[in-house]
Amino acid sequence: MTAQDVADALRSAIETGEYRPGHQLPSKAAVRREFGISVATAQEVFNTLGREGLITGRRGAGVFVRHPARHTTVEALISGFDELEHDVAEAPAWVAAALRLEIGTAVDRGHQVTDDRLFTEWAPQVVHPNPTWSERYIQARAAAPDERELLDLRAGTPVLALHRTFYSDDGQAVRADRVTAVGAAYTVDLGQSPVG
Known part of the structure; x- marks a missing residue:
């Protein structure tokens, strides 16, 4: 066979x-x-x-x-993370690009695993203003090594990664975060939009 x-x-x-x-x-x-x-x-x-x-x-x-995919919204996907474990880590390439830092710069990192999701938050180690607006995008890809370890996934497992970068009034990037969700566990409702 x-x-x-x-x-x-x-x-x-x-x-x-x-x-x-x-x-x-x-x-x-x-x-x-x-x-x-x-x-x-x-x-x-x-x-x-x-x-x-x-x-x-x-x-x-x-x-x-696996249980069937949960139907959720972007807002629900990014909620429920409140007990982050904090440490200092080197900024990976995507974080360095989002925060306009050199790759490998020491940044504050917080993370938490909940159900089939991983939340990771990154911020420069300097005092920064409060964010007032953000940009976000969703990426579908295979789980990265750190995500596989924290979510206990096999190599090649598809995930949805919601990236957000937060900015101050003057356009300074002050925080980046990412929610990684096991692809098969969620269906994300992006809401309604007009046609045309």
């Missing part, structure tokens, strides 16, 4: 309710034995189902069927 054949069989079992949301799937070893496949093929099966958003791994606990 190919990885695609086994992935199709497990997908069908999920779709028919044999494995319901929150239920644990058989281990990779059990899947290998049941379908007579290699270690590499079993890994490919689980990677495929993970990329499709059907399963999620919990470190040390196994692989589980």
Whole structure:
């Protein structure tokens, strides 16, 4: 059997309710034995189902069927983060660009993991005015290494990243943040807009 054949069989079992949301799937070893496949093929099966958003791994606990995507708004996606862990870190490229700093400049960083989301906030280590306006954009991509670690994701897992940069009245960038959400866990409502 190919990885695609086994992935199709497990997908069908999920779709028919044999494995319901929150239920644990058989281990990779059990899947290998049941379908007579290699270690590499079993890994490919689980990677495929993970990329499709059907399963999620919990470190040390196994692989589980993911709950259906939550319908949310941008405002709800960025809310609920209030107990940030703070430290000092080097500004990665996107933060340096947003804050108009050199890559690697020391910045204050706060982060928190909630459900299938990660919030990370970055600010220069200098006193800065309060922000009065912001720019934001959403990016769909594979999870970055730090996001994979904090959200316990496999390589290649799709995420939605909402980036925001905050500015003072005079246009000075004073803070950048990013909410990273597991792509398969959320459907984001962008609201209504006129046509034309």
